[in-house]
Structure formats: structure tokens, C-alpha cells
Amino acid sequence: MGWRMPSETDAHERTWMAFPTEGQTLGDTDVLREEGYATWTEVANAVSEFEPVTMLVDPSEQLRAKRMLSGAIEIIEAPVDEFWMRDSGPTFVIDDERPGTLGAVDWIFNGWGAPAWADWQKAAQHARIIADVTGAELISSTLVNEGGGIHVDGAGTVLLTETVQLDPRRNPFADRQRVEAEMLRTIGATKAVWLPRGLTRDYDEFGTNGHVDIVATIVSPGRILLHEQRDPAHPDHDVTRELRAHLEQQTDAAGRQFEVVGIPAPAQLSDAEGFVDWSYVNHLVTNEGVVACGFGDEKADAEARAILAEVYPGRRVVTVDARPLFDRGGGIHCITQQQPLLEVSA
Template sequence: MTYRLLPEWYPQDGIQLTWPRPDGDWAPLLARIEATLERIVMATARYQRVLICVPDELTKQRLADTFHAYAVPAERLQLIVAPTDDTWARDHGPISVVDEDGQCVLLDYTFTGWGGKFPAERDNLLTQWLADAGAWACPVASRNLVLEGGGIETDGEGTLLTTEACLLNPNRNPTLSRAEVEAQLGEDFGVDRVLWLANGHLEGDDTDSHIDTLARFCNPTTIAYVRCDDPHDPHYAALAAMEQELQSFRQRNGEPYRLVPLPWPQACFDPEDGHRLPATYANFLIINQAVLVPTYGDPADVTALNALAVAFPEHTLIPIECVSVIRQHGSLHCLTMQLPQGTLARGTPATTAIC
């Protein structure tokens, strides 16, 4: 079976979110992260549906009441009770492809908590759990490869952008060589070109340099990327080297990519122990007719929005404050997974559940 990996700008049925458990890592910040997730839901529901995995019936009813009060249309919201470990739907959610007949298929990769750093057993089972709950309108195909959605970017035309630090990390698939990883990616995604970044990282990032924290396809010819303009910042050399790599990459026709630099926010530090947090504007989410952009209460927020307005001239840009999100070492894109047209079952709005 030949598949094609869909780019994020492909028309969507909705997005997937995973609501935090009251006893999970978000417990000290629960009210703050819930407020951020509520803003994501309300912004997204203007354009498409939102599927939310919730930890229990109490949370489900509370959210149904909350979003009803916020005038979120019932047909745009689906809540499903499911056991989870954490909130990072980008990495435990399904990766969508289409076959040669145009049929959507959800590829369910192995998720190990970014190389065994954190518990992930329940998150790893979530896509199949949702299939059993009737959430999907298309088949699910399991994969043994350890892979997270935040680790890959595609132009939708046979090119994949990723980082060596993540996909070639021995904590993911230690028995596979680069050639073997590329072969698996080619088979699963229909890609015949892999652009590997050897440089680039963010302090405080648990993902081993996920590409969605560093560089993103905006369309088949445009890549937005983070640029550090402070020579005294410890990220400066690696991100400058990454910029040179991006400048050397070529499209299939031999032309260079149109590169859109994103600004470097002021350093953010955890108020508890002072470690640096991974604030990045590259962690935006493309939905139907809009782009949700993480902001950090920083003067660079406006510069980032202006830069992305150039990259997405036909989209509405919606800022989402993500200061609390980076406290758990992710940002907006990490919390979400887009669900292309043909993947999401209609179901019964706000009432579907499996326990």
C-alpha cells in the first residue's frame, strides 16, 4: 500500500486535544493550563471541530457546561473519556496519510515518552482506544517504529524535514541506521527526500530537538524557522548553523526555499528552580483558514505575528498566550494534533464516552 503524508495545511475535520488529569504533572498549574486549552478550543471551534480526550466523567460534564456557556457550537465539540498520561497530543496522536485511492488512514506509531523520559503507556494506547470508542471515520494502522508527530514536517509533495538529534537518537530506534529510518519513512509516508538538520536545539526541550520547535513548512516552498540574534545566548551558534543548513536546502526543482526567520524571545526561566524554558514561535498550529500562534508576553510577540502574517497571507492569525505551557517544556503545537478531512467520525457532540 502506497501512502502520502498530509501537510498541516490540508483541509481538516478538526484537531485533537488531551485534557490534563487533576493528578498529573499539570496539577500545580491546572487552572492556568485549562485556561490556555479553553482559548485553543474557542479559537479552533470557529473554524472546525475539536475532539478532546478527558480523564473522567466529571471533567467531561464540566467542560461541556463551560463551552456551552462560552457559546461553542455543540456540533463543533466532542468529549471522550479515556485514560491518558499527559497532554501532548502532537506526539501521542495519530499521523494522517492518504492511500492511492484518497482514503485516509491513521498511522499509530509507538510513543515511549520521548525515549523513555516519562511514563507513556496509556498515551501509547490512546489512538486505538479512540478507534474502539468510534472516534475515527477511517482505519488505524499500527506501526512499531518509535516516532512522534512533533518530530516530522512535510511539504506534502514527497519531502520530509526533521532533525538528526530526534529521529536518529539511540533512545528511539537504536537498531536502525539512517538509511533504514529513511526507508521506513519512505514506505509509510511516500517521501523520497529527507532533509536532515544536524544543528538546532532549545534548552528545556524534552523531545531531543523536535522539528516543530525549530523549523516549519508553511507551504511547499516556504519554511519558517527560529533565529537567535543574541551572540551571547548559548543557543546562538547552533541556531546560526541551523540557519546555514536551511539556506543550503533546495526544493525539488533546485530552487532555494523561501525562509521566514522568526524572532528570538527573551529568555524565560522556571520560577521554581530557574531552569530555562523552551519558548519558540515555531510551535504554531495551522488550521482551516487560521494559524494559532504561541505568544509569551514578550516584545517579540508582535514581530513573530508580523513574520507569520507574511508566510500565511490568506489565514487569520490568532495569538494564544503560552507562558504556562512552556512550564512543562512544550508549547501550542505540542498540545494539538490536526485531523484531516475524512478522519473524524461525526459521533454525538459532547456526549461520546467509553470507560
């Protein structure tokens, strides 16, 4: 099969999400739990202004979800423990030789390396559940991987991180060649561009060990949007400077050298847990829009919207306060997963 993962900028059929359930990720107080429910709801409602949204909802949360979510959002009952849909859900692909054919890559999901704190057994079934609902052809993979660990240009290029796909907690026997072969088989990637690492905070106990979707994304063929930490007091100042130098020397599947566009981090450097990894790179591109992370920094949020409007011309950029998401380990891109709109053969 000639499977290919389209660019996120291509047309979407819908976006998939999962509604939060009680547990460590949501929080251990009523205030934290309500904050989590409200933020997932706000993101879903924002995305639904641009395209349909379907939400997996655990039986225990049906009443709450129906009360909080917009009536435009479709609810499907399914078991949920973790609710980072980018990572537990399928990666959708298409077959250009069979118009109208949808594929769903079912990566092995083990909660970002099977940490002791994670509850992921139910979420590990989400890809198969969604494939069944959509009628997609299931593409089973033996690779432990998450959707937040890859970014593509839709034309053969994939961004990966050495500390994610080659993480011994995920794939103890993998090497670059095996990972790249699986990327070719499942998502049609003919050129892998490896980042040496991710952002500093992402390596703490509750991090992903370097997901690319908080660091860099391919906004158009040959053009990368990169998180830029301008303050030397933050360790990501050196990290992002080194990543820029690295990416500027790389080429995509068509042989183009990348143009790297920086998108500055907000001014706040730390919280009670240490240096923050607040990043505007972790946005979702939707039909005719962009749902962007906001961090309560009026100047930086506005600058980010302007940069996103420039790199995604013709799309309306809206901001949702993503601090409650980052407090829990991710951002807007991490809780959403786009399903491409299929071309129908004549």
C-alpha cells in the first residue's frame, strides 16, 4: 500500500479529542479537576468553530461532557484513562492510488515509556476504536510511538527526535534504520530529519522525553517553525539555538534546505516546578484557522498570532489559554488529532 500522511494544513474531515477522566493527569482537587474539564472543553469548542469535532467520552463522564460541550460536538462513548488524543489516537493516512481510502496507523502506546504514574491501558485502544468508527483500514505498527513525536510536510519528510523513537523505554531494540523503515511503511516518509533532543522541561518525570510537536513543525514544504527561547537565563536558550543551527543544515525529501522561522517563547521562565516549556509551536491547524496556545502574556500571545497568521496565510488565528494544559504535560496540539478529508474518485 502507498500510505501517506497528509500535511496538517490539508483539508480535514474532523478533529478527534478525548474528554478528561478523574486521575493523576486531571488533578487531585476539585479546583484542578474543574480547570482541566473547562480547558479541554474550551479547546474543543474553539476547534468546532472551524471544523467538526468528535469526542471520545468515558461512561463515567457522559453527563458532564454533554453539559459542558457545544451541541455541535459529536460524543462517542469509549473507555478513557489518558486523554492526550494526539498520542493515544491513530495517525491518519491516505493512499493516493486509491482515492477515498483512509488508513489509521495504530502505534503501540505505552504512556510515553511506561512510567509508573501513567494510566494508559484504555487509551492504548483508542486508535483501534476510532479506526472502527471511521471505517479506516487499520495499519498495525510494532513501534512504540506517539503522534506528538512526529511532524510531516505531507510530501515525504518527517521530523523525529532521537530521545523519543530511540528511547529504550519505548523501543529498546530500535535504531535509526528500523525507525525510518517503519516511517516509510506506515506514513510514507522517504526522508527523516532527526532532532537530537527536545525542550528541557519535557525530560522531567512527567515529560515525553522530547516530543517534536512542542519544538518544531513544518508549516509548508521547506519551511520550519521553531520554538525560540530568547532569554539566556532559560536552558532552552541554548537548546533552541543549537536546534536552529542543526535544522538549517538539513534538507527535506525534495532536497530543499530548510528556512527556519523562530516563534518566541513568552516572557515567563519558570513556575513552581521549574523552567516552563510554554511553546506556541504546539498549535492545531484547522480548516481555515489555527487554534493557538495562549499564556496570559498579551504581548507574546499577540506576536505569536501574527507569526502564525504569516506562516499560514488566509487562516484566522484564535488563542485559547493553554497554561492548564502545559501544567498537565502538553498543549493544544497534544489533545487533538486531525482526520484528513478524502478525495472521492469520479
